[in-house]
Amino acid sequence: xxxxxxxxxxxxxxxxxxxxxxxxxxxxxxxxxxxxxxxxxxxxxxxxxxxxxxxxxxxxxxxxxxxxxxxxxxxxxxxxxxxxxxxxxxxxxxxxxxxxxxxxxxxxxxxxxxxxxxxxxxxxxxxxxxxxxxxxxxxxxxxxxxxxxxxxxxxxxxxxxxxxxxxxxxxxxxxxxxxxxxxxxxxxxxxxxxxxxxxxxxxxxxxxxxxxxxxxxxxxxxxxxxxxxxxxxxxxxxxxxxxxxxxxxxxxxxxxxxxxxxxxxxxxxxxxxxxxxxxxxxxxxxxxxxxxxxxxxxxxxxxxxxxxxxxxxxxxxxxxxxxxxxxxxxxxxxxxxxxxxxxxxxxxxxxxxxxxxxxxxxxxxxxxxxxxxxxxxxxxxxxxxxxxxxxxxxxxxxxxxxxxxxxxxxxxxxxxxxxxxxxxxxxxxxxxxxxxxxxxxxxxxxxxxxxxxxxxxxxxxxxxxxxxxxxxxxxxxxxxxxxxxxxxxxxxxxxxxxxxxxxxxxxxxxxxxxxxxxxxxxxxxxxxxxxxxxx
Numbered sequence: 001x002x003x004x005x006x007x008x009x010x011x012x013x014x015x016x017x018x019x020x021x022x023x024x025x026x027x028x029x030x031x032x033x034x035x036x037x038x039x040x041x042x043x044x045x046x047x048x049x050x051x052x053x054x055x056x057x058x059x060x061x062x063x064x065x066x067x068x069x070x071x072x073x074x075x076x077x078x079x080x081x082x083x084x085x086x087x088x089x090x091x092x093x094x095x096x097x098x099x100x101x102x103x104x105x106x107x108x109x110x111x112x113x114x115x116x117x118x119x120x121x122x123x124x125x126x127x128x129x130x131x132x133x134x135x136x137x138x139x140x141x142x143x144x145x146x147x148x149x150x151x152x153x154x155x156x157x158x159x160x161x162x163x164x165x166x167x168x169x170x171x172x173x174x175x176x177x178x179x180x181x182x183x184x185x186x187x188x189x190x191x192x193x194x195x196x197x198x199x200x201x202x203x204x205x206x207x208x209x210x211x212x213x214x215x216x217x218x219x220x221x222x223x224x225x226x227x228x229x230x231x232x233x234x235x236x237x238x239x240x241x242x243x244x245x246x247x248x249x250x251x252x253x254x255x256x257x258x259x260x261x262x263x264x265x266x267x268x269x270x271x272x273x274x275x276x277x278x279x280x281x282x283x284x285x286x287x288x289x290x291x292x293x294x295x296x297x298x299x300x301x302x303x304x305x306x307x308x309x310x311x312x313x314x315x316x317x318x319x320x321x322x323x324x325x326x327x328x329x330x331x332x333x334x335x336x337x338x339x340x341x342x343x344x345x346x347x348x349x350x351x352x353x354x355x356x357x358x359x360x361x362x363x364x365x366x367x368x369x370x371x372x373x374x375x376x377x378x379x380x381x382x383x384x385x386x387x388x389x390x391x392x393x394x395x396x397x398x399x400x401x402x403x404x405x406x407x408x409x410x411x412x413x414x415x416x417x418x419x420x421x422x423x424x425x426x427x428x429x430x431x432x433x434x435x436x437x438x439x440x441x442x443x444x445x446x447x448x449x450x451x452x453x454x455x456x457x458x459x460x461x462x463x464x465x466x467x468x469x470x471x472x473x474x475x476x477x478x479x480x481x482x483x484x485x486x487x488x489x490x491x492x493x494x495x496x497x498x499x500x501x502x503x504x505x506x507x508x509x510x511x512x513x514x515x516x517x518x519x520x521x522x523x524x525x526x527x528x529x530x531x532x533x534x535x
Contacts, residue, residue, distance in 0.1 A: 064089040065103070067491035067534055071127050083139050084111030090131035092123035094491060094534060097212060097376040098323045100170045111139060119258075122320050123535065126256065130283055167205045170214055170321050173372040174203040176337075178365045184340070189430035192343040193398060194362045195327070198373070201335040207375045209329050209405040210382035210533070213339060214321040216372035217357035220364065223296065224248040230299040232306045244309050252316040255294035255356070259283070262298065264315040269305045277302060292348045322357035323376055325488060325533055327401035329409035340401040340433065381486075381533045387415030390483040392475065394498050396424040396453070396464050399489030400433055402533055406486075411446050419446065420478065424453030424464040449474075464494075465501035475502075476509035484529045491534035502530075 062085075064074035071090065078089035087107035095102040099120035101109060109115035110132065118132040167174035177199040184193045198213075200206075207213075224245055228235050235245035248254065259281045266277035279286045280293070293301065295316065307315070328338040343362040344355025365371060383406055384391065393403040400423055407419060421438070425431035431454075441447035453467040468475060479485065485502065487495050499521065507517035524530035 062088060062104070065093050067093045068496045069093070071124075071131065075131065082111075083135055084108055087111060087132060087135050090124070090128050090135065091121045092128060094123050095379045096123060096323055096535060097379060098122045098170075098214075098320070102379045110136065119317055120320070122322075126259070126283070130259070167203050167374050168377070169374055170376075173214070173216060173321075173374045174205060175370045176200055176203055176205070176373040178361075178367060178369050178371060179336070180367055181362060184433045185430055187430040190426060191397075191431060192345070192362065193431075193433065194341050194343065195338060195434075196341055196361050197328075197336060197338045199335065200337055203373075205337075205373075205375055206330050206334070207326060207337065208378070208382060209326065209409045210378040210402055211326055212323040212376040212378065212533075213326050213337060214323050214374040214376050215357055215361065216319075216321045217360035218364070219249050219254050219319065219356060220354065220359065221245075221249065223254060227254060227296050227299065230296065230303075230306075231309060231312060233309045237309050239310050239313050244313075247313055251319055252313060253319045253356075254296065254316075255353070256291075257293045257295050257298035258315070258317045260315045260317075261295065261312075264307055264311060265298070265302045265305055268307060269302060273302060273305075294353070297348075297351075319356075321372075321374070325398075325401040325405075327404045329405050329412055331412040332408040340398045340404070342398050378533070380528060381531045383409065383415075384417070384484050386417075387413065388417050390418035390420070390448075390478055390481060391486060392420045392422070392478055392483050393486045393488075394422045394464055394468070395486075395488045396422075396494060397489060398433075399487075399494070399533075402488050403486065404434060404437070407441055407446060411441075418448040418478070418483075420449040420451070420483075421447060422451045422453070422464045422467060424455065424462075424467070426454065426456040428452070428454045428457055463497065465497045468498065468501045468505065472505040473509050475505050479506070479524075480510075482529075484531065485524060486531050486533075488533040489535075491532075495532060495534045 064077040065088075066074075074089040074093070075086065078086045081089075084107050087110055088103050091099075091103040091106060093103055099106050099122070101115075101120075103121075106115070106120065110118065118136060119129045121128040121132075164172050166172050179197040179199050181194045181196045184195055185191050225235065227248060228244060233244055235243060237244040239247050242251075257280075262277045262281035266274050266281060269277060276286050280290060284290075289297075289301075299305075324339040324341060326337060327340045328336065330337075339361070341358050341361050344358045346353050381402070387410070391406065393406065395401070395403045400421075403421055407421070409415075410417065410419060423433075423438070425433070432452075438447060438450060442450050451464075451467045451471060453462050453464045455461045455463055487498050489495060503514065503517045503521055506512055506520050507514050510517065510520065512520060521530060
């Protein structure tokens with residue numbers, strides 16, 4: 001038998017091309033099948049890049065899509081990917097919808113130039129805005145395709161821009177009436193949490209449990225007047241057809257100070273102050289206080305510089321709407337909507353700071369007053385299609401909001417599926433939100449199980465993930481029966497710890513290795529049985 005020599009290995013795709021080994025191997029084989037060995041020659045680096053651009057050069061995976069991952073790590077994972085994918089990695093990875101998109105679609109919209117605003121990712125803050133600006137400049141510098149190459153190029157996916165119907169987008173809000181607020185904490189609680197209600201009957205808005213509610217808040221008058229005083233201006237000064245006070249209350253953000261404000265300050269000051277302002281505008285931190293500088297603090301830091309009111313307003317970011325998880329069910333209370341809101345208050349130096357929207361809802365808006373709102377449709381967060389499916393809900397603190405909605409919805413629709421709620425907070429005697437409601441649901445059988453965790457009641461802190469581990473065998477039994485698993489709350493700490501506890505439970509009671517347990521949880525996510533609403 002004659003020995004048949006294997007065909008020579010053809011490295012048509014250079015090692016410098018931005019493909020994985022598997023992708024490079026497949027492409028080498030593909031082009032080898034089109035070209036005879038004599039005619040085949042390796043592609044240049046430029047040709048390899050062109051192939052990547054024409055074929056998208058992306059496998060569709062997003063390994064950076066993790067809310068707990070720092071932006072530097074996400075950008076490293078996106079190295080070698082198309083600019084639009086790097087843009088996605090730059091975003092906060094929460095798919096919160098606050099920008100009006102999910103992270104993937106926002107990046108596509110910017111890359112296709114159908115969205116010019118680079119500052120919509122509120123959770124990403126300055127880091128995301130700066131990275132998007134840099135990537136956008138990279139996009140502008142990318143060479144246009146040569147005419148001869150156009151017939152072979154595969155167009156990038158187009159993003160269709162449509163105007164949403166009223167009340168379904170941040171760009172097309174409607175009016176709702178603020179009805180009431182009720183303090184949920186008792187006694188000596190360290191928190192200030194409100195149940196707030198709205199009347200939607202005038203707008204005829206409806207929603208599905210799992211959706212979020214966008215609120216256009218207003219800045220606090222006292223802060224606005226202090227800023228005007230630092231400018232040395234009159235509150236009646238006209239800017240864009242409105243008074244300066246009206247603009248600062250309704251239209252622009254007063255926290256944090258944007259890079260463009262420091263750029264403006266650098267133009268109207270000199271010496272060391274100018275260099276310091278320039279450094280801050282470039283994302284540097286010359287005095288170690290950059291993270292604490294809101295607009296008022298920036299003006300105080302560069303005291304004596306008094307920008308013209310119109311230039312000052314132009315240097316600020318627009319006041320963004322805030323999104324909250326809806327804590328009511330349209331099926332249970334049509335025409336009404338409720339939220340569960342923590343009032344944010346803290347001190348930096350000797351100055352008290354407040355959360356704009358949380359304190360607006362918690363104390364500043366009056367009953368009967370109207371405000372601009374919209375419903376943000378949930379991205380992969382909602383009740384199972386089959387009402388018989390059991391659900392496990394992990395919602396400490398205000399994370400209970402969507403699960404209160406889930407329970408009321410299941411009650412209103414007569415869904416027979418079992419319901420298990422894990423709730424926790426600091427102290428049982430003053431931070432047990434909706435205690436009477438939940439106990440009544442437990443008594444009636446609607447709430448099959450309720451597991452509680454109080455972090456400050458004992459000498460050792462105890463959290464919902466600790467309670468999960470205590471009842472891990474039952475959690476595994478529910479999962480084995482097909483239960484859907486939900487988390488709502490803090491993305492960087494709580495959600496990560498809960499997911500780690502779930503992996504441990506699957507490994508221990510599902511008789512799996514850690515790697516197999518991780519794969520099991522990943523499959524739950526892939527099939528929609530593990531859903532998160534995090535912030």
